[in-house]
Amino acid sequence: MSTERDLPRIVQAWLHEDAHEYGDHVLDKVVDLLDSTPQRSPSWLARTFQVMNASFVRYGLAAAAVVVIAIIGSQLIGGSNVGGPGSSPSVAPSETGEPSPSAPVSAEPSIPADGSLPAGSTFVLWNAPGDVAITIKIPDPGWFGEEGGGMLVNGPNFNPPDSVALKVFQLPLYVYGDPCHWSTTTPAAPVTTAAEFTAALEAQTSGDATSQNRAWGITDGLGWEVLLHVPGEAVVAACDGGQFRSWTSDPQQDPDARFHQGPGQIHDLWVGEAQLCCDWGGAVVVFDVVRYPANPDASVDSSAIANVLWDEILSPTATFEKP
């Protein structure tokens, strides 16, 4: 008899059943087409890369003007309760008084063919089925979207020092007591409010999170901005599993399924909820703007990008589509 924890094993066995597809006829077709399929020059990639870099420099902060045009929230029955032992977390109720929607996510995540996002295209940023999804209009070239909508990056790869990325999470989240020694400091229950999330991050040992209340955009309400720095590679390498993990969505799941942060990164977290500033369909949303320390040659002002992103999210032109 199977159990819930056995699902990966069950899937693995099922996928390996009847695995005897044969591709001789496909190979024959491919071989026939080789003569009419010229190979690309090895220098093609290098030239393109140089053009891309020039593009980044040229657009710089202009590319940062990513316009967030819509927030599409989707809360499922009972909210995003990923379930912890003895806990029954739920998201904050919507101030609209509308019943919690039970429909699946109304917009599928974007899947750019090569990750590059043309000007004028839209990209749906999200973290998990049922979570809030953000539809973002891309006004300038130079932005890349991770397949599946997990991350928006100002380049084809996320590397120091110039990369900036935007991710989105949604409470409840389990905030580790110590991000370096996360394996033994998992809390029994998740945080469910912006204030709890902020306080838990600030209380982390071996972390340096600091927070401040900020007035947010089109409303007079307050939100939280939390700044935290991930230690360098040498420190992170000595952490549990060589990883620095500030939080997880579900400590009961596959050990691979935990969010962790790269050495040297700076995470600028923007936490909003209906009671404080704005209605995300009742959800408490965490925008995670990830960057690296500034360097003298940086072509991108990542701090400014963070501010622009947030300003655009709450700009008067933004529309909020309730799920």
Add this chain to the structure above:
Amino acid sequence: MPITVEGMDTDLVILAQHGDKGAFTALAAARVDRFIAASHRILRDLALAEDATQQALLSIWRDLPQLRDPARFDAWSYRLLVRACYAEAGRARRAGPNIHLLPADEPMATDRLGEVVDRDQLERGFRRLSIDHRTVIVLRYFLDLPIEQVAETLGIPVGTAASRLHHAIRGLRAALDADARPAKQAGAR
């Protein structure tokens, strides 16, 4: 640990990078069955899988000179295969019914998987996942790639790959639960 090829395969990659069709054919012949099997499991349609494999192999041939490290051939070729699968899925979606994401966070009875999960249930549940989630599951549990190699193949950070796999399994669990619900309700009447 990156996906690498060694010895003779590396030599074949280098020869194929310089236009040697025989070397490329040898490389492709060693991989075509596995490519079709993987893409069949991602796309759930053999004809689409064969088209994706053909397109991937042609892309590999076309772009091979750009591969800087021949030892990374397999990781790179899997990435092109995944890309071809996405393209085929997109064509199929435009031509047919949409595949919708499941409400994976829906509360579920945790004991439902305690019941027997048969092949048909898995097939139905798997088909209801997004292609992102099917792909990450196939890479991890069919090709048996460690999560670091899954991330490399998808071109995403390791943490993101792990998160995606987590949500994929959670989505499948929700799909199985939803699939079991009508039968359970019918049985209760």
